[in-house]
Ligand SMILES: Nc1ncnc2c1ncn2[C@@H]1O[C@H](COP(=O)(O)OP(=O)(O)OP(=O)(O)O)[C@@H](O)[C@H]1O
């Protein structure tokens with residue numbers, strides 16, 4: 001049966017505030033390198049006051065992924081909450097302008113917080129250290145999930161970060177039920193190793209019972225299966241999930257499915273800002289998968305898209321990804 005949407009994503013809606021800094025600065029402001037830390041508004045204001053010149057660019061992990069699918073011509077929708085404020089307007093504009101359907105109700109006046117933002121500190125090696133003020137995106141609830149939209153999705157894409165919220169688990173459960181009930185598939189990204197630490201039990205249940213396609217990076221999958229042995233973690237994931245797509249930074253990505261395994265090499269690039277590498281990988285992979293490309297090509301397109309995104313500041317693609325795939329001989 002043909003579905004209206006190739007992919008519907010659900011996640012934390014936010015705008016990135018990206019600033020370059022030296023490694024020493026991370027220590028001075030108490031930021032741990034390479035991970036995502038949750039912060040409150042007071043800390044967001046303080047940190048913002050201490051960083052150098054910054055750029056605001058729409059972000060949100062699943063939203064970045066959906067933007068990539070949409071940029072490739074895929075049919076997409078996104079669910080994530082913003083407020084009727086300046087950052088909320090920027091976020092909504094950029095997603096819709098990219099071609100995604102975005103209809104989530106704005107936060108109400110009672111929900112006393114602002115649109116989420118992520119202060120991203122980018123060190124000279126291109127690594128990104130993220131400091132997330134969730135704001136109203138935390139209030140995403142089952143009421144925001146339209147079962148008809150989920151039923152019209154060939155695949156839904158759930159963001160692990162969104163597990164940090166009181167009603168998000170119920171929202172995800174509602175989305176999964178509607179999608180699977182209509183014969184659609186479920187994909188999940190583990191998002192961050194510390195996010196896995198916080199929600200390991202919930203992730204475990206979801207992987208075992210619902211997830212058809214898993215996205216993770218090396219640290220996340222090792223954290224998920226509580227091992228330092230990457231190969232053991234990959235094997236454990238492949239045992240319970242139909243398709244596993246695991247990235248490994250400059251070593252590319254590993255795809256495991258049906259007892260087979262492929263390696264997609266990373267595409268060499270001068271890395272400017274690693275923000276959104278995994279998001280772009282997932283977006284291109286999901287697009288290629290939805291168009292029926294073999295899994296090894298899905299992985300290669302994922303790496304090519306990630307390479308484009310990390311070649312500049314900001315987590316959304318700036319070049320025509322389809323043209324890149326064409327010139328790389330992938331499509
Ligand atoms: N130094 C690099 N050189 C080339 N490609 C890279 C490099 N780092 C990352 N990539 C590309 O990005 C993909 C995802 O990288 P990684 O495993 O670091 O994901 P991630 O940690 O989830 O990213 P992020 O959380 O920043 O979005 C890799 O599979 C690879 O294709």
Ligand SMILES: O=C(O)C(=O)C[C@H](O)[C@H](O)CO
Nearest residue numbers: 012059060061118132161315
């Ligand atoms: O912290 C979150 O929930 C995020 O989604 C952070 C994103 O990875 C960040 O906005 C990247 O664009």
